[in-house]
Amino acid sequence: MANQETQMLDDMISKGRRKMLGAGLTSLAGMLAGALAPSAQAAAFTDADILNFALNLEYLEANFYYLAAFGTTIDVATAASTAAGAPLIKLTGTVGTAGTVSGGSQVPFSTIEVSSYAIETAIEEGKHVQTLLTALGSSAVAQPAINLGTSFQTLATAANIPNGSAFSPYASDENFLVGAYVFEDVGVTAYHGAAQYLTVKANLQTAAGILAVEGYHAGLIRTTINYLDPTGATIAGYTNLISTLRATLSQAGLLGAAPGPYDANPDDYGLATFSVTLGANATTATRITDADPVNEIAFARNTTQVLNIVTGGGAVNGTAVVKPAVGVFFPAGMNAGPNGFN
Amino acid sequence: MDKLKKLIDGAFSRRKFVVGAGAAAGATAALTLTGCGGGSSSSPTPTPTPTPQFTDADVLNFALNLEYLEAQFYLYAATGTGLAPADISAGSSSSFQTVGTVTGGDAAAVPGLTPQQQEILNEIAYEERAHVRFLRSALGSAAVPMPDIDLSFFGPLATAAGITTATAPAFNPFASFDDFLIGGFIFEDVGVTAYSGAAPLISAAGVSLGYLTAAAGILAVEAYHAAYIRTSITGRAIAAGSATAYPYITIANQVEDLRAALTVGNSAPPSTAGSVETLLTLPTNLTTPSSIVAADPSTAVGFARTVNQVHHIVYGSATVGVSKGGFFPNGTNSIFATTTA
Numbered sequence: 226m227a228n229q230e231t232q233m234l235d236d237m238i239s240k241g242r243r244k245m246l247g248a249g250l251t252s253l254a255g256m257l258a259g260a261l262a263p264s265a266q267a268a269a270f271t272d273a274d275i276l277n278f279a280l281n282l283e284y285l286e287a288n289f290y291y292l293a294a295f296g297t298t299i300d301v302a303t304a305a306s307t308a309a310g311a312p313l314i315k316l317t318g319t320v321g322t323a324g325t326v327s328g329g330s331q332v333p334f335s336t337i338e339v340s341s342y343a344i345e346t347a348i349e350e351g352k353h354v355q356t357l358l359t360a361l362g363s364s365a366v367a368q369p370a371i372n373l374g375t376s377f378q379t380l381a382t383a384a385n386i387p388n389g390s391a392f393s394p395y396a397s398d399e400n401f402l403v404g405a406y407v408f409e410d411v412g413v414t415a416y417h418g419a420a421q422y423l424t425v426k427a428n429l430q431t432a433a434g435i436l437a438v439e440g441y442h443a444g445l446i447r448t449t450i451n452y453l454d455p456t457g458a459t460i461a462g463y464t465n466l467i468s469t470l471r472a473t474l475s476q477a478g479l480l481g482a483a484p485g486p487y488d489a490n491p492d493d494y495g496l497a498t499f500s501v502t503l504g505a506n507a508t509t510a511t512r513i514t515d516a517d518p519v520n521e522i523a524f525a526r527n528t529t530q531v532l533n534i535v536t537g538g539g540a541v542n543g544t545a546v547v548k549p550a551v552g553v554f555f556p557a558g559m560n561a562g563p564n565g566f567n
Numbered sequence: 568m569d570k571l572k573k574l575i576d577g578a579f580s581r582r583k584f585v586v587g588a589g590a591a592a593g594a595t596a597a598l599t600l601t602g603c604g605g606g607s608s609s610s611p612t613p614t615p616t617p618t619p620q621f622t623d624a625d626v627l628n629f630a631l632n633l634e635y636l637e638a639q640f641y642l643y644a645a646t647g648t649g650l651a652p653a654d655i656s657a658g659s660s661s662s663f664q665t666v667g668t669v670t671g672g673d674a675a676a677v678p679g680l681t682p683q684q685q686e687i688l689n690e691i692a693y694e695e696r697a698h699v700r701f702l703r704s705a706l707g708s709a710a711v712p713m714p715d716i717d718l719s720f721f722g723p724l725a726t727a728a729g730i731t732t733a734t735a736p737a738f739n740p741f742a743s744f745d746d747f748l749i750g751g752f753i754f755e756d757v758g759v760t761a762y763s764g765a766a767p768l769i770s771a772a773g774v775s776l777g778y779l780t781a782a783a784g785i786l787a788v789e790a791y792h793a794a795y796i797r798t799s800i801t802g803r804a805i806a807a808g809s810a811t812a813y814p815y816i817t818i819a820n821q822v823e824d825l826r827a828a829l830t831v832g833n834s835a836p837p838s839t840a841g842s843v844e845t846l847l848t849l850p851t852n853l854t855t856p857s858s859i860v861a862a863d864p865s866t867a868v869g870f871a872r873t874v875n876q877v878h879h880i881v882y883g884s885a886t887v888g889v890s891k892g893g894f895f896p897n898g899t900n901s902i903f904a905t906t907t908a
Contacts, residue, residue: 305854309854309855309856310856334853337805337853338802338806340850340853340854341805341853341856341857342798342859344854344855345857345858345859345860348856348867349862351867352866353866353868355866356866356867356868413787416783417780417783417787418780420766420779420783421774421777421779421780421783426767429766429767429779430763430767430871433762433763433766433786433871434763434863434866434868434869434870434871435867435868436783436786436869437759437763437786437787437870438790438860438862438867438868438869439790440759440786440787440789440790440791440793440794441790441791441793441860441861441862441869442794442860443790443791443794444790444792444793444794444795444798445794445798445860447791448794448795448798448802449802451683451687452802487780487784498686501689501693503642503645503646503689503692503696504642504648504651508685510686510690511683511687511690512690513687513690513791513792513794513795514690514694514788514791514792515791516694516784516791517784519697520697520700520701521693521694521697521701521785521788522698522701522781522784522785522787522788523783523787523788523791524784525783525784
């Protein structure tokens with residue numbers, strides 16, 4: 226049905242999106258150029274490749290929360306996990322190399338606020354694994370090797386958290402929140418970055434729904450840390466250090482491409498307050514939301530950026546992409562199909 | 568530049584989804600927007616009915632109406648004043664040109680806040696205003712002006728939810744921090760579901776233009792806000808020890824009951840199969856989960872609402888064919904302003 230006008234429009238879109246600026250509807254794509262490709266080296270990919278990338282992240286998150294809440298991995302039931310209603314996950318994914326989960330132990334929770342949140346999040350991340358396994362069927366990747374022990378000490382040290390080489394997210398309510406903080410905002414940016422590449426509407430709807438849940442989790446963690454440490458003397462202060470590290474790793478993952486509005490440098494903020502002007506008055510605001518400070522739209526990251534964060538810098542060597550990315554949480558790398566992201 | 572704009576407008580109108588009866592090619596979008604009604608397969612009548620249609624600009628303008636409402640609420644709560652005139656004006660090419668006003672009711676800066684609570688209100692107010700400005704910037708001359716907004720509707724809404732009686736003092740979300748949390752609760756989960764429902768409506772051209780990514784990013788921020796509100800209510804209830812000691816958790820769930828009833832086409836009670844609402848719970852021991860996240864109980868995937876369902880909620884009416892009411896006493900400035908089944 227294309228006629229001359231639509232052909233001209235297509236031409237303009239493909240040749241130079243910035244030309245659209247100034248039109249009745251402002252093009253955001255020009256500002257986005259270069260920042261949101263799923264992966265610089267990927268020639269072709271499918272919805273399944275994107276969902277499998279998400280599945281690797283969900284394996285990571287779900288096992289962390291199951292270990293913290295119940296003391297077991299997602300494929301092992303305990304009395305506690307069963308009583309709480311946490312699903313027992315059958316590891317039906319077969320693509321790639323199955324690995325084992327190392328490290329982690331049940332947190333000796335002392336407050337209902339934190340324990341109830343941990344249990345809820347475990348259940349929901351477990352269901353995300355289940356949902357993606359079901360959606361992917363025989364295309365689902367296997368659970369890769371996951372390190373949930375020493376990886377936290379490595380990252381805490383890199384983030385300059387005091388006594389980071391001895392940091393354990395399983396030691397206390399407060400430490401658990403810091404461990405959870407490492408993951409949740411990253412999940413938001415990963416789903417946000419991927420949404421536009423999903424071609425099947427149902428997959429987009431599912432991804433948008435999981436994005437929302439990751440946003441709820443991130444908001445929950447950040448709200449609770451803010452309540453427990455309103456002055457930023459301890460764990461709220463650590464969030465700034467972790468966000469700085471994530472932003473640095475994310476920036477390296479851009480490989481020199483110009484950042485877009487959803488991937489500014491930095492593309493991550495901890496809980497330190499910031500200045501805003503409301504009405505005529507300058508005042509201060511919290512940062513429960515991890516978002517671009519001008520437009521207040523959550524950040525988005527491409528797969529290389531996400532990989533570089535969860536592997537502690539394993540995805541990039543100078544200006545070259547390292548594939549598979551290996552390090553910290555994924556000691557043998559993620560599992561991916563032939564054209565997938567790892 | 569004018570010629571370019573015409574080309575783009577033309578292309579948008581050509582790529583728009585078709586809504587309503589008899590549009591086989593746009594069946595998915597039609598179902599999403601109109602619920603179960605409007606199927607024409609049983610009708611052999613070939614009479615061509617005018618089909619309502621929409622563009623990406625219409626979808627973004629729908630979101631802008633909601634952001635106007637949220638921004639006004641949070642700005643009044645945080646500072647005692649609302650959006651500035653420059654943030655509510657009409658785009659030159661918008662078919663809506665009348666700039667609305669705010670009926671404030673009890674709208675005022677929430678008293679008695681701790682410094683930490685004030686900083687939270689400042690943050691949300693700032694972020695919702697940023698969303699207004701962002702959408703207006705993206706829409707350019709197509710941006711609709713702010714419609715009339717009635718912030719005194721919280722009182723009747725609370726009565727409809729069974730929170731207050733018609734004879735008792737009206738519910739006032741600006742009276743205290745806890746009342747503010749309920750006011751925010753009324754909006755935030757709805758905002759999440761509205762963006763989730765609208766995201767798939769964006770055309771392929773709109774995806775290329777970055778609209779989907781923008782909408783997804785705002786969706787995430789609405790989820791952060793919703794989590795803040797739900798975590799605060801749950802945490803304060805846990806600290807108080809019971810719903811009797813902290814009745815706001817019960818009030819929030821009454822709001823959910825009302826929202827569920829107003830979600831026309833899917834009005835299952837909250838936390839039941841098919842519902843798009845998740846009730847808050849009050850954990851009283853170290854082995855019970857909370858319910859901060861509003862999501863499907865079997866898949867943990869967040870909910871979506873249609874544009875129509877969102878309109879029913881902000882109008883406070885399950886009636887079909889209503890074009891105004893509730894928070895929008897003269898309707899939204901939107902082609903979706905009239906409710907359907």
